[in-house]
Each structure stands twice: as C-alpha cells, then as structure tokens.
Amino acid sequence: MNQDKPAKKTTIYDLATLAQTSASAVSAVLNGNWKKRRISSALAEKITQIAKEQGYAVNMQASLLRREKSHIVGMIVPKYDNRYFGSIVETFETMARERGLFPIITCTRRDPALEIEAAQTLLSYQVEWLISTGATDPDRISDLCNQAGARSLNLDLPGSKAPSIISDNFGGAYELTRRILANSKRKLGSAQPLLFVGGRGSDHNTAERIRGFRAAHHDIGIPVNDAHILASGYAPEKAEKSLQALAASGDPLPVGMFVNSTISLEGVMRWIKRSGYYEDRTPVIGCFDWDPFAALLGDEIEMVRQDVQGMLDAVFNIIDEGAATGSLVEIPPIFMGAEISASPVVKSI
Amino acid sequence: MNQDKPAKKTTIYDLATLAQTSASAVSAVLNGNWKKRRISSALAEKITQIAKEQGYAVNMQASLLRREKSHIVGMIVPKYDNRYFGSIVETFETMARERGLFPIITCTRRDPALEIEAAQTLLSYQVEWLISTGATDPDRISDLCNQAGARSLNLDLPGSKAPSIISDNFGGAYELTRRILANSKRKLGSAQPLLFVGGRGSDHNTAERIRGFRAAHHDIGIPVNDAHILASGYAPEKAEKSLQALAASGDPLPVGMFVNSTISLEGVMRWIKRSGYYEDRTPVIGCFDWDPFAALLGDEIEMVRQDVQGMLDAVFNIIDEGAATGSLVEIPPIFMGAEISASPVVKSI
DNA sequence: TTGAAAGCGCTAACAG
DNA sequence: CTGTTAGCGCTTTCAA
Numbered sequence: 001m002n003q004d005k006p007a008k009k010t011t012i013y014d015l016a017t018l019a020q021t022s023a024s025a026v027s028a029v030l031n032g033n034w035k036k037r038r039i040s041s042a043l044a045e046k047i048t049q050i051a052k053e054q055g056y057a058v059n060m061q062a063s064l065l066r067r068e069k070s071h072i073v074g075m076i077v078p079k080y081d082n083r084y085f086g087s088i089v090e091t092f093e094t095m096a097r098e099r100g101l102f103p104i105i106t107c108t109r110r111d112p113a114l115e116i117e118a119a120q121t122l123l124s125y126q127v128e129w130l131i132s133t134g135a136t137d138p139d140r141i142s143d144l145c146n147q148a149g150a151r152s153l154n155l156d157l158p159g160s161k162a163p164s165i166i167s168d169n170f171g172g173a174y175e176l177t178r179r180i181l182a183n184s185k186r187k188l189g190s191a192q193p194l195l196f197v198g199g200r201g202s203d204h205n206t207a208e209r210i211r212g213f214r215a216a217h218h219d220i221g222i223p224v225n226d227a228h229i230l231a232s233g234y235a236p237e238k239a240e241k242s243l244q245a246l247a248a249s250g251d252p253l254p255v256g257m258f259v260n261s262t263i264s265l266e267g268v269m270r271w272i273k274r275s276g277y278y279e280d281r282t283p284v285i286g287c288f289d290w291d292p293f294a295a296l297l298g299d300e301i302e303m304v305r306q307d308v309q310g311m312l313d314a315v316f317n318i319i320d321e322g323a324a325t326g327s328l329v330e331i332p333p334i335f336m337g338a339e340i341s342a343s344p345v346v347k348s349i
Numbered sequence: 350m351n352q353d354k355p356a357k358k359t360t361i362y363d364l365a366t367l368a369q370t371s372a373s374a375v376s377a378v379l380n381g382n383w384k385k386r387r388i389s390s391a392l393a394e395k396i397t398q399i400a401k402e403q404g405y406a407v408n409m410q411a412s413l414l415r416r417e418k419s420h421i422v423g424m425i426v427p428k429y430d431n432r433y434f435g436s437i438v439e440t441f442e443t444m445a446r447e448r449g450l451f452p453i454i455t456c457t458r459r460d461p462a463l464e465i466e467a468a469q470t471l472l473s474y475q476v477e478w479l480i481s482t483g484a485t486d487p488d489r490i491s492d493l494c495n496q497a498g499a500r501s502l503n504l505d506l507p508g509s510k511a512p513s514i515i516s517d518n519f520g521g522a523y524e525l526t527r528r529i530l531a532n533s534k535r536k537l538g539s540a541q542p543l544l545f546v547g548g549r550g551s552d553h554n555t556a557e558r559i560r561g562f563r564a565a566h567h568d569i570g571i572p573v574n575d576a577h578i579l580a581s582g583y584a585p586e587k588a589e590k591s592l593q594a595l596a597a598s599g600d601p602l603p604v605g606m607f608v609n610s611t612i613s614l615e616g617v618m619r620w621i622k623r624s625g626y627y628e629d630r631t632p633v634i635g636c637f638d639w640d641p642f643a644a645l646l647g648d649e650i651e652m653v654r655q656d657v658q659g660m661l662d663a664v665f666n667i668i669d670e671g672a673a674t675g676s677l678v679e680i681p682p683i684f685m686g687a688e689i690s691a692s693p694v695v696k697s698i
Numbered sequence: 699t700t701g702a703a704a705g706c707g708c709t710a711a712c713a714g
Numbered sequence: 715c716t717g718t719t720a721g722c723g724c725t726t727t728c729a730a
Binding site: 022023025037038039040043062064066068 | 699700701702703705706707708
C-alpha cells in the first residue's frame with residue numbers, strides 16, 4: 001500500500017518551467033481560453049500533456065480568490081434520513097453541477113444554533129447563493145446573506161426575507177384528506193372525522209396542512225374534533241407518545257388518520273403494532289410524504305409525494321435568472337398514481 | 350423583502366481602518382491567537398465589536414491559500430436515498446465538525462465517471478483526506494490523492510491502495526443466514542436452503558456475504574442451490590426481475606430469503622406483493638441492512654444493521670492519528686435486539 | 699503569439 | 715504591545 005507522505009503540490013509555475021513557457025500561458029490553456037489569447041495549438045498541446053503527466057489540479061482557493069465569482073452554491077438541510085431531504089440534496093447537487101456550479105451541503109440536525117453557524121461558515125466560503133431548507137429561522141439566515149453579499153432562498157419552509165419555494169401544503173392536504181375520507185367511507189360505509197398526527201403546529205407547513213384538513217372535512221359537512229389534532233413534533237417518538245396519551249384518555253380513536261410526514265408515520269405504525277389498539281383491522285391512513293417501504297405497508301396508505309424535482313426547478317429558475325419573479329412559489333405535490341393538474345402558483349407577499 | 354444587490358465584502362483592511370489599527374492585528378484577534386501576540390484586550394474587544402457590527406466573515410479562500418493546511422475533508426458517496434448512506438454522511442459531518450474540520454460531501458449516483466470527476470474537484474479544493482464510500486474504483490481515487498498530496502481512505506467497500514473500513518460481511522452474513530434458517534425451521538418445521546437476492550457478485554462485500562451464506566448452510570449440512578444465488582445488482586427493479594425470471598422458470602422458490610440490502614428488499618417486497626407468488630404466507634426474510642419501515646413490514650424480517658458509528662470511529666481514528674494502524678478494518682454489524690460481541694478486527698494485507 | 703507584473707484577502711515573520 | 719511586509723497560487727490586464 002502506498003504510504004507516501006503528502007508531496008508538495010504542482011503549481012502552474014512548475015508546469016511553466018517544464019513547458020518552458022510562462023505561468024500565464026499555462027493558466028490560459030488550462031482554462032480553455034487560449035483561443036482568445038491566440039496561443040499556438042502546439043504550445044497548448046504541450047502544456048495539456050505535461051499537466052496530465054504531472055497530475056496537476058488547480059488550487060481552487062487561489063483561483064477563487066482571484067476571480068470575481070466563486071460559483072459555489074450552498075445548501076443547509078435539517079436531516080439526511082428520509083427520502084424527501086435525501087432526494088432534495090441529490091437533485092440539488094446534480095442540477096448545480098449541470099450548470100458548472102459547485103454545491104456544498106451541510107446538515108444541521110434540526111439544531112437552530114448549528115443552523116446559523118453553518119450558514120456563516122458557508123458564507124465564508126463565498127457561496128453565491130445559500131438555500132435554507134426546512135430552516136427554523138430562515139430570515140436570520142437571509143440577513144446574514146445580505147450582509148455578506150450573497151443571495152438566499154428558502155426551500156420547504158417559507159421565510160419573509162427571501163423568495164420561498166414550498167409545497168402547496170393547503171391544496172395537498174385538502175386533496176389528501178378528501179381521499180382518506182373517501183377510502184374510509186368505502187371501507188366502513190360512512191365517512192368519519194379523521195385524526196391529524198405529526199408536525200409542529202407553529203410551522204407554516206403544518207398550519208397550512210391543518211387548514212386543508214379542516215377545509216376538506218368542512219366541505220363534506222363533517223366536524224373536526226380539535227382534540228384529534230396531534231401536532232406534537234416530528235420525531236417518531238412524539239407521534240407514538242401522543243397517540244398513546246389519546247388512547248389512554250379513553251377517547252375512542254378515529255379509524256382514519258392524516259399523518260404529517262414519514263418520520264411521524266414511523267411512530268404511528270410502531271404504535272399501532274405495539275399497542276394492538278386496532279387489533280386486526282388497521283386504520284385508513286394517509287401520509288403527507290412518501291417512502292417506498294411505507295408504501296408497501298398496508299393497502300390503504302394513501303401517500304402524497306412532494307414534487308422535489310418541481311421545487312428544485314423553481315429554485316434553479318431563480319438562480320439562473322439571478323432574481324426571483326415572486327416571493328412565494330407553491331408547488332403542487334404529486335398524488336401517487338394520479339395525474340398532476342396545476343402548474344406552480346406564484347404569489348407576491 | 351430585501352432585494353439588495355450583493356454589496357462589496359468587508360475585509361480585514363476595512364475593519365483595521367474602522368478600528369484605527371492594522372490588518373495583522375485584526376487577523377490575529379479574529380483568529381484567537383492574540384494572546385501570543387499580546388494584543389491589549391481593549392483593542393481585541395474593539396476589533397471584535399466592530400467585526401460583529403459589520404457582519405464580517407473571513408474569506409476562506411484567502412485564508413486557506415495562505416495557511417499550510419486546509420482542514421477540509423472530503424467524502425464521496427454513491428447515493429443519499431437509504432438509511433445506511435444517509436447516516437454515514439450525517440455522522441461523518443458531525444464528527445468532522447467536532448474536530449474543527451470542514452466536511453464536503455458529494456454524491457456520485459453510482460456513476461464511475463462522476464466518481465473520479467468528483468474526486469478531482471474535491472482535490473482541487475485542497476481536501477486533506479478523501480473518503481471514498483462504496484466506490485466502484487477506489488484505487489483510482491487513491492492514486493489521484495497520492496499525486497495531489499492528499500490522504501485517502503475507503504469506506505464500505507475496500508481498496509488496495511488505502512486503509513479500508515468495512516463491515517464484517519462474512520461474519521454478519523454467516524450469523525444472519527443462521528438466524529434465517531433457524532426462523533424458517535421454527536416456522537416450517539425443517540430448515541430449507543435459502544435464496545440469496547441482490548448486490549453485485551463482483552463486489553467484495555457481496556462476495557463475502559455469499560461466502561458467509563454458504564458457510565452457514567454448510568455448517569448445518571444443508572446444500573446451497575447455485576441457481577438460487579441472485580446477485581444481479583442493487584436496484585429494486587433488478588431484484589424484482591430476477592425473482593420473476595426464477596419463478597417463471599418453474600423452479601419452485603425457497604420459502605426463506607437472504608436479501609442483500611434494503612434497496613434490493615424494496616424490489617423483493619414489491620415482487621412478493623405484486624406476483625402473489627407466496628399467497629397468504631410470506632416467506633421468512635433476512636436483510637443485510639436496516640430500515641425503520643422495512644422493520645415493520647412483517648414479523649419475520651430479521652435485519653442486520655451495519656455499525657455506522659463504529660465504522661466512522663475507525664475512520665476518524667485514522668484521521669486523528671494521521672496514519673492507519675492496519676490496512677483493513679472490519680466492523681461487526683449489529684443484530685437488532687442482540688448483544689454485540691466482538692471488537693473490530695484489524696488485518697494487514 | 700507571448701511574458702511580466704499586479705493584486706485578490708489573508709497570515710506570519712520580523713522589526714520596531 | 716503593534717505595524718510593515720512578503721508572499722500563498724492564480725487570473726488578467728498591459729506591453730512587447
């Protein structure tokens with residue numbers, strides 16, 4: 001095994017010496033702008049050759065310092081451990097690279113302090129754009145960006161100081177609720193009011209989904225029981241605990257549920273299994289999020305998949321243009337196995 | 350909403366002017382090494398204050414260019430879309446930050462070309478270490494690193510030109526197979542030979558797991574049917590297709606299965622459900638990987654969880670020491686609900 | 699067609 | 715206790 005100690009790095013000066021030319025010629029050739037400098041293709045050839053032989057790699061730090069633009073785009077994301085954020089990150093990276101941008105992603109594990117610390121670090125790396133995904137305090141981050149001369153964007157959860165791209169939570173929740181109610185009617189003969197589980201009542205997305213949840217009930221004339229809205233947090237344990245508490249209160253649980261994320265669904269499914277509350281008949285469930293295994297879990301789990309590609313198209317639309325056309329873009333989520341209807345809604349706040 | 354155009358960035362010279370001092374004083378104060386420069390705490394105070402007011406952030410490009418070490422550690426990873434890689438990335442980031450290192454992760458979507466391109470880009474950002482996770486050609490990457498004066502490490506899949514940290518695939522597979530056979534005996538009265546599904550026969554991990562699979566069969570005197578080793582790739586569709594083909598051949602399928610990853614399990618479960626092959630009785634399944642929803646899927650899915658924390662402890666052990674103690678570290682995976690036995694095995698190749 | 703030279707923002711001697 | 719200075723490796727005029 002090769003245990004070489006780190007060798008001194010090859011610079012364009014080394015290359016220039018080897019090719020018997022100047023550093024500026026090397027630089028021009030290696031950057032591809034040697035035609036406008038009208039360097040002989042013989043020299044260009046030679047330099048390229050030598051660079052390859054030496055395994056030369058530019059020093060980005062030096063290059064970036066000299067250039068005016070960094071071409072770096074940063075993203076902060078709360079967690080990597082579910083399909084939604086995982087695919088956001090993967091799509092973001094791919095799309096950034098397609099445009100010659102360099103993506104740096106950092107994960108904050110839902111820690112507000114880490115969130116701003118990460119933003120600052122990213123800024124010191126001269127990111128041109130900073131995407132705050134599911135941030136608890138996106139406006140704070142936008143302020144930092146403004147100070148540092150970087151642009152910012154909010155994804156998944158909206159803020160007021162930068163353009164925000166989010167799912168159409170109200171619309172999605174309305175439709176999801178409608179479907180769960182329909183499934184429940186089909187299965188049980190009559191539509192019963194549902195239970196809402198998961199998320200934080202204080203965040204925009206959860207609030208909007210609850211609004212959609214209520215509206216769908218209202219529109220078919222079914223009352224919502226406020227005690228059956230359990231927005232107690234995102235962690236699986238939170239969902240489990242609040243179901244347990246509700247069951248313990250003696251209040252009979254609804255046979256249909258709207259679960260606010262796959263994270264919460266994890267807790268819900270575990271509780272159902274462990275408690276044996278529903279015995280053999282599992283409740284009719286819908287989930288505002290998608291996961292391949294969860295999809296196989298019962299036959300009655302209706303899932304809405306947030307349109308990650310659509311959301312990132314909107315993000316890069318703004319980045320490509322250099323400016324936003326509106327302040328809030330809401331992307332309709334995708335109902336698995338159904339056609340998608342509307343196009344993105346652009347609102348001005 | 351604030352639409353300010355990117356302002357000129359504040360530098361230490363601006364700060365120096367404002368504080369009526371020199372750039373070097375500002376630099377020293379902001380880097381925390383102002384005690385050895387014995388700068389008056391009054392000045393230090395003043396500078397810190399002004400820096401905060403101005404929302405100053407160092408220019409890492411400039412700082413890094415001047416310093417000798419970058420403190421950047423890079424990781425390339427094939428996908429973000431499962432718990433295993435997701436938690437590798439998250440743990441890596443956390444542990445890197447704990448040590449004052451800056452992690453840059455990039456995802457290659459299992460594309461060999463992207464893999465080496467990503468490695469090169471990371472090197473030009475002056476990474477001190479490059480961790481190749483599940484790379485198809487780790488040795489190629491090690492070569493690039495050596496040329497560029499960076500150290501490299503292989504994770505998940507071994508290579509021959511850098512220390513490798515992987516799961517104990519043989520041991521894990523042996524024990525998992527033993528358990529599936531035992532479950533199958535308990536459930537069906539007698540232990541039948543199992544089906545092996547997923548992975549690539551050409552990769553080290555899959556080969557080792559097949560070896561463990563065979564050994565466990567051998568040790569209780571059950572023959573393995575070679576036609577029942579379906580290492581046809583990682584994608585869910587691959588697993589689905591090979592099961593379909595096997596069933597179509599008329600050869601009756603075993604009632605027990607060893608599935609090589611959650612990715613493959615996705616295809617297996619889908620096929621079982623869609624084909625209806627097993628009717629009401631689902632087969633006895635074990636999976637070399639863990640997923641929270643998959644864990645809820647039946648009662649007979651035995652899962653091995655790869656010890657991500659243990660693997661990354663080993664990685665940072667090497668990084669902290671600056672050198673590896675051995676060439677191959679095999680970390681025993683965790684059997685859910687069982688004690689962990691052995692400590693890491695260090696081999697020299 | 700090419701090279702010399704300035705300077706990006708910062709750090710670390712070194713000289714007060 | 716503090717300021718001046720010399721680069722880090724690269725890009726980009728400008729002059730030849």
